[in-house]
Amino acid sequence: MPCLNEAETLAICIKKAQSFFTTYKVDGEIVIADNGSTDGSIEIAKSLNTKVIHAEKKGYGSALKAGITASKGTYIIIGDADDSYDFGNLMPYLKKLRDGFDLVMGNRFKGGIEKDAMPFLHKYLGNPVLSFIGRLFFKIKIGDFHCGLRGFSKAAYNKMSLKTSGMEFASEMVVKSKLNSLSITEVPTTLKKDGRTRPPHLNTWSDGWRHLRFLMLYAPNWLFLYPGIVLALIGLILSTVLVIQPLKIDGLTLDVHTLLYASSFLLVGFQFIIFYGLTKIFAVENELLPKSNRYNKLFKIINLERGLVIGFIALSIGLFLSLRGLSVWSDTNYGTLDASTTLRLIIPAITLLQLGIQTILFSLFFSVLGLKK
Incomplete structure (x- = not known):
């Protein structure tokens, strides 16, 4: 008692x-x-x-x-x-x-x-x-x-x-x-x-x-993973549609301004997923959560080398789109641009650059936390 x-x-x-x-x-x-x-x-x-x-x-x-x-x-x-x-x-x-x-x-x-x-x-x-x-x-x-x-x-x-x-x-x-x-x-x-x-x-x-x-x-999947997946999927699907063309729904037009928010959803969702991974490793390695077979598989799927490769691929695509946007601007002798057309290049470019950097940093930190493993 x-x-x-x-x-x-x-x-x-x-x-x-x-x-x-x-x-x-x-x-x-x-x-x-x-x-x-x-x-x-x-x-x-x-x-x-x-x-x-x-x-x-x-x-x-x-x-x-x-x-x-x-x-x-x-x-x-x-x-x-x-x-x-x-x-x-x-x-x-x-x-x-x-x-x-x-x-x-x-x-x-x-x-x-x-x-x-x-x-x-x-x-x-x-x-x-x-x-x-x-x-x-x-x-x-x-x-x-x-x-x-x-x-x-x-x-x-x-x-x-x-x-x-x-x-x-x-x-x-x-x-x-x-x-x-x-x-x-x-x-x-x-x-x-x-x-x-x-x-x-x-x-x-x-x-x-x-x-x-x-x-x-003690439930990082509910705190980080599931909300992250939902946000990332919404952002990815909506961004993909809006990059191709504006979306019209009952007289309402969703254009590049919505694309900006959609890309933000994708970035925030990705950050939630990253936090899930880091929290899981910290909790397990500090014996706050027990190890499981799923946890052991995590290190087989995600490793430093694979993360660096994916991160640099995203960076490369983002850099390519940025250069493409610069080329479009040069075609106008660096004058006024059509915002709708240009932002369909620039927003995905910036989003991929950020995703690439976050993936690289996550992979490095992931490997540091998993050193004990």
Whole structure:
């Protein structure tokens, strides 16, 4: 149990857990992961014969990591010490763990949420939206990403290699379990109004943003790759059409001004894709994301030499079109040009020059980040 000034409810939580051990004849221990309590929580925990661990760093995740590391059990169940969860009813978790599941999540929406137990925004906006994003990004079939009561094996925890220290630790545990191909299931869990008189430590907006930020950073395909592909395709198709001739739609004429925007779409989309590649390498090589067969294939498809060749080809075509545009200008004795005709040469030329330079720089940086590989 993570603990930061939980003197009002800590004793009842400990006693419920002890009752569970006795009732179901479970050989277990209770670990209180203290995060700097000053209200007598430590003394309460010690008086009830629990193991007290002092987390050196502040934060929900830091406290849990300290407690989990110090625990000796084959299976570990974590839960808040605010008496909102029933520690006397942990058998569904233990049964699933004994059945071989690596991570067992509680689902408060299936088990029941007592009136006023969960703030309105958390119940109808924050939790459902973040859980939906988690399911969409990582294809995890659970309904409650942020349930504070969950169980896992110590062996599975060691495979997760969790890094975060704050409230996003809850999301990281689920995501890392999926990325490491660990088995995940859920059980219905009831949530009742906590027994504290003070406000909760959870901050709706800042902690919600930390969860969302984590989900986005650990899914670079959704953050960079998919938007980049969409932008690049729109830009490429529209640019190709407009280079050939103006596009007329129901009396609306799209000409070189639209071509300029279309080429910008292509460039921005390409930059998104580049950022995806660089983020992926950085995350994997720094052990934030696990290596996969797809990652290993990436270095076979993309390498420095191939990138340099493609980059110089784009540069050469861009330079050729630029010289062609200069030739058209010279034919007019460097006088006034027809903007529509000239820009159909110049815009693709500038776009290819930029794409060529970006490809070369990306290839060089890609190879530097992949040196460890």
